Amino acid sequence: MPTMNMLQAINNALDIAMAEDEKVICFxxxxxxxxxxxxxxxxxxxxxxxARCFNTPxxxxxIIGFANGLAAQGSVPVAEIQFADYIFPAFDQIVNETAxxxxxxxxxxxxxxxxxxxxxxxxxxGGLYHSQSPEAxxxxxxxxxxxxxxxxxxxxxxxxxxxxDPDPVLFLEPKxxxxxxxxxxxEEDYQLPIGEAEIVKEGSDITLVGWGAQMEVIGKxxxxxxxxxxxxxxxDLRSLxxxxxxxxAESVLKTGRLIVSHEAPLTGGFAGEIAATIQERCxxxxxxxxxxxxxxxxxxxxxxxxxxxxxxxxIFEAIRxxxxx
Amino acid sequence: xxxxxxxxxxxxxxxxxxxxxxxxxxxxxxYEGASEPALERDHxxxxxxxxxxxxxxxxxxxxxxxxxxxSFYMQCTGEEAAVxxxxxxxxxxxxxxxxxxxxxxxxxRGFSIDEFMNQLFxxxxxxxxxxxxxxxxxxxxxxxxxxxxxxxxxxxQATGYAYGQKLAGDGHCTLTFFGEGAASEGDFHAAxxxxxxxxxxxxxxxxxxGYAISTPSTExxxxxxxxxxxxxxxxxxxxxxxxxxxxxxxxxxxARKIAVEKNQPVLIEAMSYRLAAHSSSDDPSGYRxxxxxxxxxxxxxLLRLQKWLVKKGWWSEEEEAAQQESLRREVLDTLKxxxxxxxxxxxxxxxxxxxxxxxxxxxxxxxxxxxxxxxxDAYPKGAKSLDLDVDTATDSQGDA
Ligand SMILES: Cc1ncc(C[n+]2csc(CCOP(=O)(O)OP(=O)(O)O)c2C)c(N)n1
Numbered sequence: 001m002p003t004m005n006m007l008q009a010i011n012n013a014l015d016i017a018m019a020e021d022e023k024v025i026c027f028x029x030x031x032x033x034x035x036x037x038x039x040x041x042x043x044x045x046x047x048x049x050x051a052r053c054f055n056t057p058x059x060x061x062x063i064i065g066f067a068n069g070l071a072a073q074g075s076v077p078v079a080e081i082q083f084a085d086y087i088f089p090a091f092d093q094i095v096n097e098t099a100x101x102x103x104x105x106x107x108x109x110x111x112x113x114x115x116x117x118x119x120x121x122x123x124x125x126g127g128l129y130h131s132q133s134p135e136a137x138x139x140x141x142x143x144x145x146x147x148x149x150x151x152x153x154x155x156x157x158x159x160x161x162x163x164x165d166p167d168p169v170l171f172l173e174p175k176x177x178x179x180x181x182x183x184x185x186x187e188e189d190y191q192l193p194i195g196e197a198e199i200v201k202e203g204s205d206i207t208l209v210g211w212g213a214q215m216e217v218i219g220k221x222x223x224x225x226x227x228x229x230x231x232x233x234x235x236d237l238r239s240l241x242x243x244x245x246x247x248x249a250e251s252v253l254k255t256g257r258l259i260v261s262h263e264a265p266l267t268g269g270f271a272g273e274i275a276a277t278i279q280e281r282c283x284x285x286x287x288x289x290x291x292x293x294x295x296x297x298x299x300x301x302x303x304x305x306x307x308x309x310x311x312x313x314x315i316f317e318a319i320r321x322x323x324x325x
Numbered sequence: 326x327x328x329x330x331x332x333x334x335x336x337x338x339x340x341x342x343x344x345x346x347x348x349x350x351x352x353x354x355x356y357e358g359a360s361e362p363a364l365e366r367d368h369x370x371x372x373x374x375x376x377x378x379x380x381x382x383x384x385x386x387x388x389x390x391x392x393x394x395x396s397f398y399m400q401c402t403g404e405e406a407a408v409x410x411x412x413x414x415x416x417x418x419x420x421x422x423x424x425x426x427x428x429x430x431x432x433x434r435g436f437s438i439d440e441f442m443n444q445l446f447x448x449x450x451x452x453x454x455x456x457x458x459x460x461x462x463x464x465x466x467x468x469x470x471x472x473x474x475x476x477x478x479x480x481x482q483a484t485g486y487a488y489g490q491k492l493a494g495d496g497h498c499t500l501t502f503f504g505e506g507a508a509s510e511g512d513f514h515a516a517x518x519x520x521x522x523x524x525x526x527x528x529x530x531x532x533x534x535g536y537a538i539s540t541p542s543t544e545x546x547x548x549x550x551x552x553x554x555x556x557x558x559x560x561x562x563x564x565x566x567x568x569x570x571x572x573x574x575x576x577x578x579x580a581r582k583i584a585v586e587k588n589q590p591v592l593i594e595a596m597s598y599r600l601a602a603h604s605s606s607d608d609p610s611g612y613r614x615x616x617x618x619x620x621x622x623x624x625x626x627l628l629r630l631q632k633w634l635v636k637k638g639w640w641s642e643e644e645e646a647a648q649q650e651s652l653r654r655e656v657l658d659t660l661k662x663x664x665x666x667x668x669x670x671x672x673x674x675x676x677x678x679x680x681x682x683x684x685x686x687x688x689x690x691x692x693x694x695x696x697x698x699x700x701x702d703a704y705p706k707g708a709k710s711l712d713l714d715v716d717t718a719t720d721s722q723g724d725a
Pocket of ligand 1: 058534536538599
């Protein structure tokens with residue numbers, strides 16, 4: 001099995017999807033000859049021509065509006081937004097149009113073919129405007145699917161699933177891991193299910209939940225805890241909308257404890273949604289309060305990025321507090 | 326009055342092409358028929374010196390970035406005449422809302438090398454408190470709005486700011502810089518429309534440098550550049566040679582007159598070239614040729630203005646050499662000082678989110694402080710401003 005980094009896995013998935021179905025079309029800022037600023041679309045224009053892989057003018061609302069129309073026509077657009085921080089000019093097109101196309105037309109029209117790919121997250125010295133994790137804005141939007149891979153294997157399988165999914169998918173790529181995450185990736189076509197969490201590690205004392213880049217940090221915290229004899233069950237949600245309540249609830253029924261961690265600010269973050277749901281479903285089984293380890297309720301800083309980010313030590317402390325509650 | 330025609334008549338705009346206003350030829354001679362702008366000796370020297378200082382700062386800081394002393398840098402190289410020439414035509418108290426590649430404007434207005442360095446290194450003296458990437462400068466004193474990375478957002482803001490200036494009746498205007506790439510954003514169109522409808526003293530200054538990262542302008546727009554868009558908004562427009570500081574100065578001087586005397590917006594399109602990479606993270610060899618770059622290198626805006634100044638006896642080779650030498654030294658000395666300065670204090674993580682720190686933010690900071698006291702080595706920057714011996718109970722909130 002070849003090893004790939006996350007960018008190669010994404011590129012490989014796009015290549016497979018474009019080869020299989022000529023309706024698949026990739027576009028976005030700098031996506032053409034250059035292959036995107038992170039090179040996720042490298043060589044696709046060379047292989048599939050300018051009509052199917054191209055640079056757009058610099059206008060995110062245009063990119064997604066165009067993609068909506070194209071998807072409604074029956075094509076399968078994979079639109080890249082260069083950084084998740086710059087998705088907001090397209091917010092209206094995504095939350096009012098992409099997400100509501102099928103519902104408002106009584107299923108006369110839909111944009112199910114649409115996939116929006118965008119790099120998100122911090123830890124890359126990007127400061128205020130190259131580090132945000134905007135998933136929560138979108139998980140509040142019925143009609144969208146929101147997917148976040150944590151490694152190359154997932155990136156390929158989930159992206160292929162997203163492109164073929166009958167609903168529009170927002171695919172958030174942890175850019176800190178683009179080159180850092182390397183692993184075995186099957187050469188052939190495969191899909192991973194959207195809407196199903198993955199139990200990364202079984203354990204009995206506490207459940208740790210996260211997604212994307214945060215999984216690496218959670219994994220490290222779990223190792224620290226294991227050294228202290230605390231057994232952690234680690235769950236990667238993989239998709240946030242819809243999210244796999246059952247897997248998390250079953251785990252918490254077993255462990256009695258839950259920590260959710262994400263980089264985005266605490267207030268209104270997706271961890272709050274998970275905490276509320278699990279509290280409803282597992283109330284009598286909880287042995288300590290569900291806790292959230294997240295970014296601060298501030299914009300993303302630069303110099304004090306390390307202090308801001310929820311890291312393995314902060315999660316480890318939260319584990320200790322939970323277990324000693 | 327409506328004119329009727331009785332055969333279908335489609336227009337494409339090819340009927341109009343917009344000429345480029347240029348005063349100096351590449352040898353620094355005035356073109357035939359061109360007249361020198363009203364630019365006095367000291368003013369002309371200030372303009373040139375700011376261009377030169379910008380070039381040197383950029384060279385040195387790119388080198389520093391390559392040595393790993395700086396995470397990121399963006400150069401103005403090739404566009405100094407456009408940026409500094411426009412700024413020199415303004416009143417120093419006019420507002421500037423830039424995109425990010427316009428350090429020349431700050432240089433002209435007297436931002437010190439120290440001030441540049443403090444932002445570049447995000448140290449405790451950085452006005453932006455180490456929150457933004459290098460080159461996102463801001464100066465209230467110099468009427469230069471702090472840079473925001475999301476492109477084009479400053480353009481409608483400039484319209485609004487200038488409308489306020491009109492109401493205040495203080496005789497000032499706002500100039501906003503943006504690239505030909507950013508001019509594709511919806512914000513650009515909204516800004517021009519509102520400015521012309523509301524008769525606002527704003528100058529929209531497009532730096533058409535041929536590329537938006539890797540995207541050539543031929544893939545950015547189909548028409549004859551950005552300038553013709555002004556017609557649709559019923560707005561004054563001029564296209565100018567962006568490598569000719571004198572022409573940019575003259576065009577902007579007259580645009581400013583229109584803006585402040587008539588309260589009308591003006592669009593300026595400066596034709597130039599981004600000689601450097603998009604940023605220190607970019608490698609242009611993947612999308613354009615060395616030959617193309619060389620053609621533009623031969624049109625260096627610094628050289629052109631310098632030749633003109635020397636001919637007038639307003640500048641000399643000796644001055645050039647001395648200035649270069651002292652600037653290089655100043656940049657290096659200042660750099661060494663700035664990179665050693667401590668980071669902003671930990672408390673700056675939660676300040677300026679709101680006018681006053683909210684109780685929730687204070688709780689989050691207190692919790693963070695307790696955590697860092699437990700693991701000071703893991704957070705060397707944060708630990709620096711903490712008294713590690715302080716009992717955690719002195720924080721405003723007990724254990725969470
Ligand atoms: C809304 C938004 N989308 C994308 C980006 C990423 N980005 C930063 S600079 C840039 C290219 C800008 O090109 P142009 O406006 O022509 O200015 P130049 O860099 O050539 O000076 C892009 C796409 C951004 N900063 N903001």
